[in-house]
Amino acid sequence: MPETLATENVFPPVVSTAVEEAATDFFQASCGLRHIPTAQVDESGPCAGIMSTISFLGDLQWAFALAFPDDAAVAIAKAFAGFDIPFDSPDMADVLGEIANVIAGDISARLAKQGIKAQMSLPTVVRGGNVSLLVPHSVSTTRVTFSGPGGTCWFNLVGTRTDGLTFRRSGA
Numbered sequence: 001m002p003e004t005l006a007t008e009n010v011f012p013p014v015v016s017t018a019v020e021e022a023a024t025d026f027f028q029a030s031c032g033l034r035h036i037p038t039a040q041v042d043e044s045g046p047c048a049g050i051m052s053t054i055s056f057l058g059d060l061q062w063a064f065a066l067a068f069p070d071d072a073a074v075a076i077a078k079a080f081a082g083f084d085i086p087f088d089s090p091d092m093a094d095v096l097g098e099i100a101n102v103i104a105g106d107i108s109a110r111l112a113k114q115g116i117k118a119q120m121s122l123p124t125v126v127r128g129g130n131v132s133l134l135v136p137h138s139v140s141t142t143r144v145t146f147s148g149p150g151g152t153c154w155f156n157l158v159g160t161r162t163d164g165l166t167f168r169r170s171g172a
Helices: 013-031 070-081 090-113
Strands: 048-057 062-068 118-120 124-133 140-149 150-161
Touching: 013 070, 013 090, 013 140, 013 150, 048 070, 048 090, 062 070, 062 090, 070 140, 090 118, 090 124, 090 140
Parallel strands: none
Antiparallel strands: 048 062, 048 118, 048 124, 062 150, 140 150
């Protein structure tokens, strides 16, 4: 297996590259968003109002949270679905869960081509005011941001622990 382990709070580059590539292909084709490599999300500006998360088990244990401010969620959902979806409707959770699911499937396939097993969970969608992902200390993290006419969204990637401990698998 290629070297993929996180060290010193560095998120595994092989995974972040797969996320960037899969999300770029999806967002460019469906809603015209582009990857912004040097983007910083202004934490004091429009914050996430809805977030879709997927966990991955396999050679690496990691997860992503795909976060959208309210207005961006509405615009991106419309671009993907082809019709208006109100932010507060149950359909919003379905469409953003499906977007995360499609991207995650592509990520798993890209990692598999490199010999890295990455079995994904079902998406979980959380909606609220100023939603943020809280992570335990001693984990590797990174953010991948996309922006375009429909707004901005980002992936918060959370990886392996860097303090020598491991996450427990469910049932273990």
